[in-house]
Amino acid sequence: MAAVTAAIVGGSALLAGAEPGTTTPASGGERERALAAFDRIRDQQADAWYREDSAAFAATFTADGDVVTFNGDHLRTRDGIEEGMRFYFEHYIDHTRLRTVDEHVRFAGPDLAIIVRTGCQLEPKGTECREDSLSRNTNVMVKRQGRWLQQSFQNTRVMELPDPN
Secondary structure (H helix, E strand, C coil): CCCCCCCCCCCCCEECCCCCCCCCCCCHHHHHHHHHHHHHHHHHHHHHHHCHHHHHHHHEEEEEEEECCCCEEEHHHHHHHHHHHHHHHHCCCCCCCEEEEEEEEEECCEEEEEEEEEEEEEEECCCCCCCCEEEEEEEEEEEECCCEEEEEEEEEEECCCCCCC
């Protein structure tokens, strides 16, 4: 069964410093507000995923956003993300919840953050990751007109490499 795993529920944000020479949100209030916004976006997507609501899922992206799915499909623009996710929900994604296993947030500037998350799918009443659903994704977050949104989301299924021998 194919599935697009967005890995966006639960977990706490881990914050690493930016590269030398970049400006990050001021310590304290700005940083905490940014992290809270990232958590809200993750939770909005998780709720949309569970409800299989492609419009709500796409609404967390910029109008010109991008999603690269686990199988390499490239969904372009918020409208394209909505259309692509509707197709996935109708044909490939079972009714599941998402769980974040870990998360790393790095600010690359005052209005730019990179989030790398690992997560999985859960059966509606399950608490353990569904087999073969572990994925890692990279989220590019941008702040526009005072509001954080996702610019880009790239998802990769975690798989063991075959034995080279």
